[in-house]
Amino acid sequence: MSVKIFDTPEVQQFLRAVANLDGQGGDPRTKQIVHRLMSDLFKAIDDLDITPDEYWTGIAWLNELGTAGQAGLISPGLGVDHFIDLRLDAVDEQLGVENRTPRTIEGPLYVAGAPVEHGFARLDDGSDESGHPLVMQGTVYDAEGKPAPGAQVEVWHCDTRGFYSHFDPTGKQAPFNMRRTIIADEQGRYRFRSIVPSGYGVPPGSPTEKLLTALGRHGQRPAHIHFFISADGHRKLTTQINLAHDPLVNDDFAHATRDGLVCEVVERTDEASIKAHGMDGPFGEINFDFHLTALVDGVDNQINERRVRAAA
Ligand code: MBD
Ligand code: FE
Numbered sequence: 001m002s003v004k005i006f007d008t009p010e011v012q013q014f015l016r017a018v019a020n021l022d023g024q025g026g027d028p029r030t031k032q033i034v035h036r037l038m039s040d041l042f043k044a045i046d047d048l049d050i051t052p053d054e055y056w057t058g059i060a061w062l063n064e065l066g067t068a069g070q071a072g073l074i075s076p077g078l079g080v081d082h083f084i085d086l087r088l089d090a091v092d093e094q095l096g097v098e099n100r101t102p103r104t105i106e107g108p109l110y111v112a113g114a115p116v117e118h119g120f121a122r123l124d125d126g127s128d129e130s131g132h133p134l135v136m137q138g139t140v141y142d143a144e145g146k147p148a149p150g151a152q153v154e155v156w157h158c159d160t161r162g163f164y165s166h167f168d169p170t171g172k173q174a175p176f177n178m179r180r181t182i183i184a185d186e187q188g189r190y191r192f193r194s195i196v197p198s199g200y201g202v203p204p205g206s207p208t209e210k211l212l213t214a215l216g217r218h219g220q221r222p223a224h225i226h227f228f229i230s231a232d233g234h235r236k237l238t239t240q241i242n243l244a245h246d247p248l249v250n251d252d253f254a255h256a257t258r259d260g261l262v263c264e265v266v267e268r269t270d271e272a273s274i275k276a277h278g279m280d281g282p283f284g285e286i287n288f289d290f291h292l293t294a295l296v297d298g299v300d301n302q303i304n305e306r307r308v309r310a311a312a
Contacts, residue, residue, distance in 0.1 A: 006046040015039050064207040072108030074208045076254035077219065081105040088302055092293075095301075099237075100141075100291035102258045106238045106304075107226065109164045110156060114179040121180040123194035127173070128159045131195025133283035134265065139188045140229055143294035147188025151231035151292070154181045157197040157224070169203070193277070196265060196284050197223050199246055202253070212253065219253045222246035227290070234292040235300045241288055263288055 005011050019035035020026055044050065065071055075081055085103055092099060115121075124131060140151035156179040158164045165177040178197075182190045202208045202219030212219045223243040230236040240256055241263045242249050250257055265284035268274065274281065295301075 002049050004046055006043050011042065015042065061207055061211065068203075068207055070202075070206060070208045073202060073206075074211060076105055076107060076256070077202070077208060077212055077217075079255050081107075082255040091301070095296060097293055097296065099293060101229075101237060101239060101289075102260045103237060104239050104256045104258050104261060105254060106228075107240075107254065107256070109158075109167055110154075110226065110228075111166045111176070111179060114154065114156070114176045114181050116181045116183065118183045119185040119189065120191045120193075121182045123155065123157070123178045123180050123192055124159075125174055125177050127177075128161075128195055130160045133279055133281070134194050134196045134286065135191065135268075135277050135279070135283055136194070136225070136286040136288065137189065137191035138287055138289040140184045140190065140231065141188065141289060141291045142231060143234060143292055145291075147184075148231045148234075148292065149184055149186050149188050151184040151188060151190075151229060151290075152181055153184060153190045153290070154228040154230075155179070155192060156226045157194070158200055160195065160198045162198050162200045164200075193279070196243070197225060199223050199248055217253060218251075220248055221252050221254050222248040222250075222257065224256065229290045229292060231292055233295060235295060235302055237290060237292055238304075239290075241286070 015035060015038055016022055018038055019031045021031055021035055045055065065074060082105060085105060088103060089099070140148045140153065142148040142151075156164070159168075159173065159178065161170075163169065163173065165173040165175060165179060178194060180192065182192060184190045200221040202212070209219050223246045224240045225243075226240045228236060228238055239261065241261050242252070242257045244262050244264045249262060263286050265286055267282060268277075268285050269282040273279075273285070274283070277283065277285075
């Protein structure tokens, strides 16, 4: 049996009351958004005949999600983070701004306050013994295409088990392991040594995994490295590179892989390269440049005030 009550004056008036649209006080934007979201939910319940059982299953899942701190984890899984990127791209297209280095999602695992180094940093502390050494380097370019000395390269990635420091369920990693801020040198260059990260998987048995499983999806990400790139007079770039050798490079549960962000890790085994980078044996090398964009009318029109978006 199917009933449709959404369009009745009673329900429409009820929705206005729920969001206090006609009353005093509160924040107008919050009222507008809550009114719209609750209207969309009521309409979905009506249209899809969502049963009380289904609804309360959803509420229990939301409680579980909140307890696990995973709202910021299911968000990219359901594509919202990528959708927001697509909207920022569309705004830039309208403004005539070209992003030579594509933006892509931040994810929930950034931690502010990583150690700051100049020109070069070693990200890993050597404790991940199965890690294959990695050197990544390149130049940060400004909006005019010139190198950007002093640009800030914030970088973070996971270990060979797919765990990030500060969110490591085994508690094994030291704070800020595989997280640094590198200040680009006089030539706008940055370079770091670390290990080749593995892919990431959402926590087994978690509410995030349960929903993905119900959709017939996995919760895996290909190996990737995150970046915030910033410089005076420029918009902050949020991006990642995805490693080409990972079989999931184009099957990312978080929908972050983009053209222009897939990097090969080139294996260096020759003595000259090993010496030049101060390595003790063969290592993988990634070369990647970042291109920044200018402020728009003197401001970063995309700035995203950092919120805590931690996931387990
Ligand atoms: C990650 O490492 C990540 O980058 C995203 C987007 C989601 C979950 C884990
Ligand atoms: Fe990540």
